[in-house]
Amino acid sequence: MAEEKKPDPTVPPSAPPKPAAAAPPKPAAQPWDDELARRVRERFRSAIKDSLTYLGQNYFVVDAASITSICGYLKHEEEFNYLVDVTAVDYPKREKRFELVYILYSFPRNTRVRVKASIAENEPIDSVTPVWQTANWLEREVYDMFGIRFAGHPDLKRILLPDGWQGHPLRKDYSILKQDEQWVQENLHIESGQ
Amino acid sequence: MPPITLAALKPYIMMVLIVGIGPLGVGYLVLLERKLMADMQARLGPMRVGPQGLLQPIADAVKLLLKEDVIPGMVDKWVFWLAPCVTVTTALAAFSLVPFSSDFVITDVNIGVLAILALSSVGVLGIILGGWAANSHYPLLGSLRATAQMVSYEVVMGFAVVAVLLMAGSLSMVEIVKAQAESHRWFLFGAFPFGLIAFFMYYVAAMAETNRSPFDLPEAESELVAGFMTEYSGFRWALYFLAEYCNIIVVCSLAVTLFLGGWLRPFPSVTWLGWLDYAAPVGSFLLAGGLSLYLVKRQPRAFDQIVLAAVGLALLAVAGLFAWPAFNALFRGVFWFMAKIMVLVYSFMWVRFTFPRYRYDQLMRLGWRVMIPLGIVNVIAIGIVLVLKG
Amino acid sequence: MADDLKHTTGEATFLDANEIVLNMGPQHPATHGVLRVILKLDGEKIIGTECVIGYLHRGVEKIGENRTYVQFNPYVDRLDYVASVSNGLGYCEAVEKLLSVTAPPRAQTVRVILTELNRIASHLIWLGTHALDIGAMTPLFYTFNQREDILKIYENYCGARLTTHAFRIGGLQYDLYQGFEQQVKKFCDEMPAKVDEYEQLLTTNRIWVARTQGVGVLTAEDAIEFGVTGPMLRAAGVKWDIRKAIPYENYADFEFDIPTGKNGDTYDRYLVRMEEMRQARRIIQQAVDRIPDGPIMAKVPKVVKPPAGEVYHSIEAPKGELGYFIVSDGGLQPYRLRIRPPSFVNLQALDRMVRGSLVADVVAVIGTIDIVLGEVDR
Numbered sequence: 001m002a003e004e005k006k007p008d009p010t011v012p013p014s015a016p017p018k019p020a021a022a023a024p025p026k027p028a029a030q031p032w033d034d035e036l037a038r039r040v041r042e043r044f045r046s047a048i049k050d051s052l053t054y055l056g057q058n059y060f061v062v063d064a065a066s067i068t069s070i071c072g073y074l075k076h077e078e079e080f081n082y083l084v085d086v087t088a089v090d091y092p093k094r095e096k097r098f099e100l101v102y103i104l105y106s107f108p109r110n111t112r113v114r115v116k117a118s119i120a121e122n123e124p125i126d127s128v129t130p131v132w133q134t135a136n137w138l139e140r141e142v143y144d145m146f147g148i149r150f151a152g153h154p155d156l157k158r159i160l161l162p163d164g165w166q167g168h169p170l171r172k173d174y175s176i177l178k179q180d181e182q183w184v185q186e187n188l189h190i191e192s193g194q
Numbered sequence: 195m196p197p198i199t200l201a202a203l204k205p206y207i208m209m210v211l212i213v214g215i216g217p218l219g220v221g222y223l224v225l226l227e228r229k230l231m232a233d234m235q236a237r238l239g240p241m242r243v244g245p246q247g248l249l250q251p252i253a254d255a256v257k258l259l260l261k262e263d264v265i266p267g268m269v270d271k272w273v274f275w276l277a278p279c280v281t282v283t284t285a286l287a288a289f290s291l292v293p294f295s296s297d298f299v300i301t302d303v304n305i306g307v308l309a310i311l312a313l314s315s316v317g318v319l320g321i322i323l324g325g326w327a328a329n330s331h332y333p334l335l336g337s338l339r340a341t342a343q344m345v346s347y348e349v350v351m352g353f354a355v356v357a358v359l360l361m362a363g364s365l366s367m368v369e370i371v372k373a374q375a376e377s378h379r380w381f382l383f384g385a386f387p388f389g390l391i392a393f394f395m396y397y398v399a400a401m402a403e404t405n406r407s408p409f410d411l412p413e414a415e416s417e418l419v420a421g422f423m424t425e426y427s428g429f430r431w432a433l434y435f436l437a438e439y440c441n442i443i444v445v446c447s448l449a450v451t452l453f454l455g456g457w458l459r460p461f462p463s464v465t466w467l468g469w470l471d472y473a474a475p476v477g478s479f480l481l482a483g484g485l486s487l488y489l490v491k492r493q494p495r496a497f498d499q500i501v502l503a504a505v506g507l508a509l510l511a512v513a514g515l516f517a518w519p520a521f522n523a524l525f526r527g528v529f530w531f532m533a534k535i536m537v538l539v540y541s542f543m544w545v546r547f548t549f550p551r552y553r554y555d556q557l558m559r560l561g562w563r564v565m566i567p568l569g570i571v572n573v574i575a576i577g578i579v580l581v582l583k584g
Numbered sequence: 585m586a587d588d589l590k591h592t593t594g595e596a597t598f599l600d601a602n603e604i605v606l607n608m609g610p611q612h613p614a615t616h617g618v619l620r621v622i623l624k625l626d627g628e629k630i631i632g633t634e635c636v637i638g639y640l641h642r643g644v645e646k647i648g649e650n651r652t653y654v655q656f657n658p659y660v661d662r663l664d665y666v667a668s669v670s671n672g673l674g675y676c677e678a679v680e681k682l683l684s685v686t687a688p689p690r691a692q693t694v695r696v697i698l699t700e701l702n703r704i705a706s707h708l709i710w711l712g713t714h715a716l717d718i719g720a721m722t723p724l725f726y727t728f729n730q731r732e733d734i735l736k737i738y739e740n741y742c743g744a745r746l747t748t749h750a751f752r753i754g755g756l757q758y759d760l761y762q763g764f765e766q767q768v769k770k771f772c773d774e775m776p777a778k779v780d781e782y783e784q785l786l787t788t789n790r791i792w793v794a795r796t797q798g799v800g801v802l803t804a805e806d807a808i809e810f811g812v813t814g815p816m817l818r819a820a821g822v823k824w825d826i827r828k829a830i831p832y833e834n835y836a837d838f839e840f841d842i843p844t845g846k847n848g849d850t851y852d853r854y855l856v857r858m859e860e861m862r863q864a865r866r867i868i869q870q871a872v873d874r875i876p877d878g879p880i881m882a883k884v885p886k887v888v889k890p891p892a893g894e895v896y897h898s899i900e901a902p903k904g905e906l907g908y909f910i911v912s913d914g915g916l917q918p919y920r921l922r923i924r925p926p927s928f929v930n931l932q933a934l935d936r937m938v939r940g941s942l943v944a945d946v947v948a949v950i951g952t953i954d955i956v957l958g959e960v961d962r
Contacts, residue, residue, distance in 0.1 A: 085924040134811030160638035235725035551719030
């Protein structure tokens with residue numbers, strides 16, 4: 001039988017136990033509403049679906065159809081003259097499964113902004129190569145890895161994978177162990193295709 | 195029938211020696227280059243085959259001889275066979291005109307200089323044919339480029355040589371050296387400073403002639419474009435390589451003969467420096483022999499120790515031979531000649547490891563727009579200086 | 585097939601070859617890796633280039649979606665294998681951002697020291713191989729010899745020379761070994777003499793100047809248009825360095841200059857990188873004198889599960905802006921891990937830089953862009 005603990009006389013009688021300290025709030029995307037966001041929303045109205053910020057990084061969620069005009073505006077009027085990256089994320093459960101991400105940076109203003117647009121599986125999107133030349137290879141890689149077609153791209157073909165490869169590896173339904181066996185058999189002459 | 199004396203046989207003996215031992219000597223020149231390059235690049239170079247890598251050339255030669263003779267299907271077979279032969283033949287033939295000493299020259303034609311220049315021009319033909327035989331765009335274009343480079347710099351070389359001819363008054367190689375002996379100064383310092391300019395021009399032209407860095411774009415471009423040597427492998431390639439290093443020795447010999455006094459010791463007219471004739475060869479061979487014997491202890495394998503000991507003893511024996519007056523009198527010219535060639539060859543190699551290479555258009559621009567006008571001006575200037583001197 | 589290399593057999597008439605297609609195949613004697621450049625030539629002049637890459641594609645981004653955050657850390661070294669410490673820094677910082685965690689000061693300073701040493705090592709390789717491409721074969725050995733000292737420091741610190749895996753998410757795994765400061769200080773003391781030696785060999789050498797000045801010019805507008813970053817951008821005159829513009833770690837505590845060039849040609853890029861080596865040394869000297877005491881690892885949960893969201897974080901790698909765009913779905917493994925490689929984007933500018941040049945310049949320009957195919961292809 002456990003001994004009853006004598007209350008320690010040096011310790012003042014404790015207050016009723018506090019509720020467990022609240023866990024720090026999980027960071028969540030907050031609405032972003034500063035000068036830049038307001039100007040862009042005013043200019044493009046419905047094409048801008050949302051403007052949010054997460055962990056201090058601001059981004060717009062836009063309509064895919066007006067991506068070139070938005071990017072052109074951002075480059076020429078808002079001085080976002082440097083396209084850092086173009087990439088895509090695959091959310092197969094969504095109706096518009098691909099979310100394209102454009103990361104922009106402005107040298108004069110030293111700020112970064114992201115522009116995100118969602119498209120469905122076989123839907124093409126306008127290329128932003130006319131706005132920034134950087135997009136050329138970046139979009140080719142997105143095409144290579146996801147199968148997203150960019151309308152108006154000067155030279156849309158695979159860049160990292162061989163030309164005759166079937167399939168787009170970064171899609172979620174392309175298993176990491178999968179390979180284009182036919183290509184391997186034909187070109188590397190490995191019968192098993194592995 | 196002319197009497198069969200030693201003197202009559204001497205040219206033939208020399209020919210046999212050059213054709214027989216020449217390639218081996220060239221092999222050791224390649225080893226010297228590799229060791230020097232390694233030394234300047236803070237590393238050791240070939241060390242495995244033989245003591246300190248001394249048997250490397252033999253290993254290379256054996257390997258090249260044993261390699262499969264690959265003849266690509268689409269080449270022009272007869273030209274393919276002929277091209278390296280042309281280059282090697284002219285390179286070796288040029289040795290017949292080189293005066294190793296007043297006694298040791300295979301033939302002292304009275305147009306010796308002209309003949310050597312002519313032979314090197316014909317050697318260029320071997321390069322054209324090599325590129326042509328490959329029957330493909332890129333080797334042909336590469337070889338044409340090499341040819342254009344060599345031909346342009348032959349003009350430069352010609353102007354440098356003419357400068358010396360003005361001072362010497364003869365085209366014979368032996369006469370030119372004798373003229374330097376008579377005028378008590380090397381033509382390098384003749385008609386000061388125009389002799390120096392002529393030597394500088396010759397030096398640059400010699401590097402371009404032999405496709406040495408910084409003028410080795412035709413060869414280095416075989417990284418980008420297939421140079422003329424692409425389709426050659428094994429022994430045929432070795433022939434081209436042999437020809438290239440023979441050419442280096444030939445142009446250095448020509449430089450030594452024309453500018454540096456040939457087989458004469460430094461200050462040939464200063465009689466109290468006569469001891470140099472003994473001190474230099476004996477000293478240098480003693481040093482080499484001593485160094486070899488000292489390194490014997492360091493060799494890990496017994497075979498290497500034996501070889502190095504043998505080499506050391508041979509070098510000491512040569513030093514002893516040079517101490518014997520009769521031998522010394524006969525061969526001192528050869529020693530000085532070879533020593534001077536070695537200095538020039540060392541400088542060629544040093545330049546190769548130090549400088550980047552010129553781009554093709556810069557190379558041609560240097561030849562035609564800088565060197566040739568300089569050559570013309572130099573010749574006129576030397577002419578004026580000589581006339582003024584009386 | 586992209587193989588439009590016309591190889592004529594039989595009747596090879598070179599007279600009609602006004603436009604030749606020349607293939608600089610995937611295997612180079614110059615150690616840039618497996619890059620294939622197809623050149624269209626008009627005689628000597630280049631009228632078009634096409635880069636074919638992907639020979640070293642290993643599907644690293646796909647692997648990223650199938651490994652936990654901690655497991656993916658070593659893969660990151662293999663991107664730019666020459667500057668693996670920088671890659672690790674970028675990745676660890678990106679994940680730390682997702683976790684809203686910062687590394688403790690001691691870890692930050694040590695990270696800065698190791699990363700700047702890495703910058704020097706990367707530039708030393710660049711210098712050696714670039715000089716070798718242009719024909720000067722000797723600096724290669726001297727630079728590699730000097731780089732050995734840096735690799736010894738890495739080996740003593742984390743056991744690996746090249747693919748170091750030096751950093752962990754939240755800080756460092758290993759504390760400094762005894763003698764680290766002395767070894768780094770010794771390296772810094774010996775460095776100026778050696779860098780001066782390289783400058784002596786090359787900077788005023790007229791052949792070097794002739795081969796690099798005016799070659800591969802990339803103006804500032806073109807550089808920004810093509811998204812070029814790093815020394816290439818700075819040589820064009822744009823004074824921009826992420827360490828100053830958007831400081832990370834504790835770079836803001838150190839004093840250093842950003843060298844820029846004027847013309848954006850190969851010679852300027854050479855000068856910029858040489859000066860960057862000196863500035864990196866300056867940073868190291870400041871940092872090694874004041875390494876604070878304290879923990880080397882922040883409080884990071886054993887199982888790294890960042891909350892759902894996405895973040896983009898970039899650092900100034902020796903080759904340019906190296907960025908990591910990580911999308912987390914709250915799970916153990918990243919949902920999407922995108923690596924924005926500087927060499928990939930810089931290589932795009934090759935076409936603009938060699939138009940109208942001669943064939944011999946292509947090798948010089950590829951060397952000056954300073955690509956590592958591991959990063960280009962991932």
